[in-house]
Amino acid sequence: MGKIILTGDRPTGRLHLGHYVGSLRRRVELQNSGEFEKIFIMIADAQALTDNFDNPDKIRDNIIEVALDYLSAGLDPSKSNIFIQSEVAELTELSFYYMNLVTLSRLERNPTVKTEIQLRNFETSIPVGFLTYPISQTSDITAFKATTVPVGEDQLPMIEQAREIVRKFNSTYGEVLVEPNALLPNNAVCSRLPGTDGKAKMSKSLGNCIYLSDTPEDVKKKVMSMFTDPNHLRVEDPGSLEGNTVFTYLDAFAKDEHFAKYAPDYKNLDEMKEHYQRGGLGDVKVKKLLINVLEEELSPIRARRAEYQKDIPAVYEILKKGTEVARAEAAQTLKEVKAAMRINYFEDTELIESQQKRFNG
Ligand code: TRP
Numbered sequence: 486m487g488k489i490i491l492t493g494d495r496p497t498g499r500l501h502l503g504h505y506v507g508s509l510r511r512r513v514e515l516q517n518s519g520e521f522e523k524i525f526i527m528i529a530d531a532q533a534l535t536d537n538f539d540n541p542d543k544i545r546d547n548i549i550e551v552a553l554d555y556l557s558a559g560l561d562p563s564k565s566n567i568f569i570q571s572e573v574a575e576l577t578e579l580s581f582y583y584m585n586l587v588t589l590s591r592l593e594r595n596p597t598v599k600t601e602i603q604l605r606n607f608e609t610s611i612p613v614g615f616l617t618y619p620i621s622q623t624s625d626i627t628a629f630k631a632t633t634v635p636v637g638e639d640q641l642p643m644i645e646q647a648r649e650i651v652r653k654f655n656s657t658y659g660e661v662l663v664e665p666n667a668l669l670p671n672n673a674v675c676s677r678l679p680g681t682d683g684k685a686k687m688s689k690s691l692g693n694c695i696y697l698s699d700t701p702e703d704v705k706k707k708v709m710s711m712f713t714d715p716n717h718l719r720v721e722d723p724g725s726l727e728g729n730t731v732f733t734y735l736d737a738f739a740k741d742e743h744f745a746k747y748a749p750d751y752k753n754l755d756e757m758k759e760h761y762q763r764g765g766l767g768d769v770k771v772k773k774l775l776i777n778v779l780e781e782e783l784s785p786i787r788a789r790r791a792e793y794q795k796d797i798p799a800v801y802e803i804l805k806k807g808t809e810v811a812r813a814e815a816a817q818t819l820k821e822v823k824a825a826m827r828i829n830y831f832e833d834t835e836l837i838e839s840q841q842k843r844f845n846g
Contacts, residue, residue, distance in 0.1 A: 487522025490515060491631035491665075493570070495533035496547040500554040501694035502779075503687035506675040506737045507637040509697075511668070513559040515635060524565040525629045525811055526555060528804070531571040532622065535615040536605055552800050554697050557790035562803045568811035569804055570625065575815035579624035579822060584617065586653040587646075592616050597642045623647040627662045628815035635668040638676040658825040661818075674736040683712030683730045695779070697786055704783065708776050713768045720767040726758055731771050738778050747777040 492512065494500065500509065516524055528551050533544045548569065555567055570576060592598065598619060602611055619642075626634055626647050634644055644667040651662040670676045677686060680693025687694045695707050711731050717724040726732050741753045748770075751757040757774075760766045793800055823829045830836060 486630075486632075488520060488632045489523045489525070489630055489663075490521050490633050490635065491525040491527065491626050491629045492635050493527030493529045493625065494551055495529045496544055496551045497533050497537065498547055498689045499550045499696045499698050500558075501687050501689075501696045502734075502737075503678040503680075503694070504554075505558065505697060506678050507670055508635055509555070509558045509560075511635050511670060512565070515633075515668075516560060516564050521633070523629070523814075525631070525814070526560060526565050526567045526807075527570050527625055527811070528552065528568070529570045529625070531577070532618050532625075534571075535612065535618045535621075536601070536607075538612065538614070548804075549797065549800060550698075552804055553790055553793055556793050556800065556803070557786045558697060559786075559789070562807060566807040566810045567804060568808040572808045573628070573812050573815050575812065575819045576621065576624045576628055578819060579628055579815075580617070580621045582822065582826065583620050583623055583650050583654070586650050586657070587620055589616075591646075591649075592619060595619055595642050595646060597639055619643050619646040620650070623650045626665045627651060628818045629811070630663040630818060631665050632663060633668050634665050638669060641667055641669075654822075654825075658822075658827075661821045661825045672736075674733060678737055679730055679733055681707050681711045681730060683728055697783065698790060699783070700787075701780060701784075704779055705776055708772050708779065709769075711772065711775075713771075717768065721764050723764040724761040724766065724768075726762065731768065731775055732758065732761070734775055735771070735778065738782060739774075743774070743778050743781070748774045 490512075492508065494504065494508075512524075512526065515521060528548055530544050530548060533547075534541065537543055552567060556562070560567065593616070598616065602608060602615075607615065622643050623646060626644075627650075634640075634647075636644065644665060648664050651664045654662050679685060680687045680691055681695060682691070682693040684691055684693055695704055699707070708731070711734075712729075713731050714725045714727075714729050716722070735754055735757075739754050744751050744753055744757070748757065751760070757766070757771070761771065820829070820832075824832070
């Protein structure tokens with residue numbers, strides 16, 4: 486059997502560079518590698534509602550933002566099925582059956598959920614839907630028999646939970662589901678891109694994001710105010726790379742070609758880093774390089790976005806078509822699941838015949 490990808494994002498805002506290096510850029514490469522038989526990219530609106538249930542308009546408005554970000558980053562609807570989670574009702578039905586296979590304490594131990602509960606101050610009143618979203622995420626993955634789930638590091642506990650549910654299902658009812666594997670970013674920097682303020686992670690609530698849809702002016706302004714080495718006061722001073730966000734971003738984005746083009750004094754990033762540590766290289770120069778490097782990556786994305794934005798109904802049509810394909814796929818898996826669970830009463834002619842015999846001899 487061929488390899489199948491499923492992954493997705495919660496539509497709670499525009500996608501930023503953290504999403505891009507952590508997952509989106511890789512998805513586009515995987516899509517174009519031709520290695521995958523099917524690719525499903527899900528806009529996880531139902532999951533987003535588990536902690537935004539009181540603000541459905543936020544989710545509603547961000548579906549198109551995320552779709553535009555996907556398409557402009559290079560996801561190609563002829564190769565990747567982009568769909569909306571809530572429109573595939575089969576996913577909810579699968580979740581209901583998977584709920585029997587997980588204990589409450591197992592959910593409460595999920596490290597990602599634990600952190601999120603703290604972040605949201607849910608400690609004293611956790612919505613059941615929120616606590617159980619790892620089960621729903623298992624449905625997302627297994628409905629498509631995904632072998633490969635490209636995600637950031639923070640999602641590892643979700644994949645582990647999914648694998649456990651798959652094993653439990655298969656051992657209880659028979660081999661129907663496929664155990665998925667996480668596919669992590671290939672380097673540590675990309676797993677966890679810090680915000681422009683040097684804080685742990687890019688996050689909308691911290692206001693430290695560079696968005697894929699930012700204008701060149703926005704990007705420039707944000708890079709110029711980025712956190713560097715607070716002790717690097719004069720150009721001559723030796724600078725430190727530790728926690729120096731500008732260099733972290735260069736680690737994630739810079740290629741050797743960029744140096745020939747924008748900083749010909751250096752062959753590569755290592756040479757530049759050496760100079761910085763030795764002293765004599767100012768932050769502004771490094772920031773200017775980063776602006777150029779980011780622009781190389783972002784300007785084609787921005788250009789594609791501008792094209793797609795001209796025809797928004799066409800973008801919704803892409804989502805609708807993708808959702809139809811996803812629904813057919815999920816329906817097939819649900820059918821197999823129900824048969825394995827012996828709850829396929831009307832489809833099982835043997836059942837009807839045997840009951841007929843039982844009552845009539
Ligand atoms: N939990 C993921 C996030 O917060 C989004 C998501 C929902 C997902 N369902 C998924 C990711 C299935 C991978 C597979 O980003």
